[in-house]
Amino acid sequence: MEISYQLKAADQRRSEQFRPTDDIGFGHLRTEHMFLMDYKDGEWIEPRIVPYGPLTMPPGAMALHYGQSIFEGAKAFKHTDGEIHTFRLNMNAARLNHSAAVVCMPAIDEQMQVEAIHALLDVDRLWFPEQDGACLYIRPFVFATEDHISVRSSKNYTFCILMSPSGAYYKDGNNKAIRLLVSKQYHRAVSGGTGSAKASGNYSASLKAAETAQTYGASQVLYLDSKNEYIEEAGAMNHYHVLKDGTVIIPKFTDTILKSITSRSILELGQQLGCEVRQESIKISDFVEGVKSGDIIEAGGFGTAAVVSPVGSYIFEDNSVITVGDGNVGKYTLAMYTLLTDIQMGRQQGPAGWVNKVERIKQ
Numbered sequence: 149m150e151i152s153y154q155l156k157a158a159d160q161r162r163s164e165q166f167r168p169t170d171d172i173g174f175g176h177l178r179t180e181h182m183f184l185m186d187y188k189d190g191e192w193i194e195p196r197i198v199p200y201g202p203l204t205m206p207p208g209a210m211a212l213h214y215g216q217s218i219f220e221g222a223k224a225f226k227h228t229d230g231e232i233h234t235f236r237l238n239m240n241a242a243r244l245n246h247s248a249a250v251v252c253m254p255a256i257d258e259q260m261q262v263e264a265i266h267a268l269l270d271v272d273r274l275w276f277p278e279q280d281g282a283c284l285y286i287r288p289f290v291f292a293t294e295d296h297i298s299v300r301s302s303k304n305y306t307f308c309i310l311m312s313p314s315g316a317y318y319k320d321g322n323n324k325a326i327r328l329l330v331s332k333q334y335h336r337a338v339s340g341g342t343g344s345a346k347a348s349g350n351y352s353a354s355l356k357a358a359e360t361a362q363t364y365g366a367s368q369v370l371y372l373d374s375k376n377e378y379i380e381e382a383g384a385m386n387h388y389h390v391l392k393d394g395t396v397i398i399p400k401f402t403d404t405i406l407k408s409i410t411s412r413s414i415l416e417l418g419q420q421l422g423c424e425v426r427q428e429s430i431k432i433s434d435f436v437e438g439v440k441s442g443d444i445i446e447a448g449g450f451g452t453a454a455v456v457s458p459v460g461s462y463i464f465e466d467n468s469v470i471t472v473g474d475g476n477v478g479k480y481t482l483a484m485y486t487l488l489t490d491i492q493m494g495r496q497q498g499p500a501g502w503v504n505k506v507e508r509i510k511q
């Protein structure tokens with residue numbers, strides 16, 4: 149892929165490494181450039197890196213009306229050698245294409261997606277925020293641009309990648325366990341729907357549930373399947389729990405659960421963690437019983453943003469509460485978080501191919 153570069157003038161660009169002293173939050177800031185590529189007449193054309201700025205789009209662009217839009221989320225990390233590294237981007241690329249297939253969009257060559265992200269990281273490397281726990285958050289997304297008012301798949305699309313210098317997801321680190329609302333009222337996905345895709349509409353559909361969770365003093369919703377029998381996801385994270393013997397259990401991937409790259413990494417790291425990690429269909433009734441009896445000692449969520457997010461308690465719509473263990477962050481949760489972040493940060497060797505250096509081509 150031949151990427152064309154239309155970079156900002158040197159005097160308008162950052163000339164020193166970004167070293168924020170204040171909390172920069174998550175997702176607010178942008179780097180100076182973005183990657184764009186268009187789909188027209190049956191092919192992806194004009195891969196380019198341009199200054200970050202507004203996109204022009206006809207008001208009839210189909211993404212705005214029918215939500216034909218998908219996205220990914222990944223992070224880049226800076227190692228102690230000063231070089232930027234990415235983590236398992238090939239899995240994000242494959243998942244973007246899975247999402248594309250679910251909402252009838254054309255695929256994008258996976259190698260090309262990874263190359264595009266690395267090229268963008270290369271030009272905006274000075275935007276890497278040098279702050280404890282900070283990262284460059286990477287957001288690739290594809291949306292329908294054809295100016296047409298019919299419910300059918302668009303003929304034209306744009307693939308864009310933007311980046312956000314972001315601080316630690318949780319201000320006080322992951323040493324504070326969150327509360328989830330177990331909802332029988334709201335559902336994230338139904339079988340036969342789009343739940344296994346990172347389709348934008350799934351996220352607008354989850355806003356009401358998330359706002360309701362907050363009225364219960366919970367950070368997010370523990371979603372059940374539409375029959376309220378099985379555990380599905382913890383907000384925008386996969387759910388996990390840990391048994392007394394240290395076994396980690398993640399719900400089986402179905403077409404209503406997003407295949408988390410964090411979960412899949414933990415599944416693959418079982419041996420290195422020294423405990424069994426497996427997937428099962430988990431009945432909410434069994435889970436509640438396990439927490440109450442003390443057979444389940446830890447629980448939480450897996451996702452790129454927070455990596456491992458411990459859950460200390462669950463509240464139900466009748467306001468009853470169950471507490472997992474002593475309600476604090478447990479040792480298995482901490483071990484999973486430490487191992488995965490150590491691999492991402494280059495402090496420990498991960499499996500071959502997981503961590504890749506961003507080569508210096510333009511910078």
Ligand SMILES: Cc1ncc(COP(=O)(O)O)c(C=O)c1O
Binds near residue numbers: 346384386408451452
């Ligand atoms: C619904 C949902 N589940 C799970 C995840 C976690 O996936 P990953 O670990 O790949 O970030 C995400 C975030 O991408 C998500 O949006």
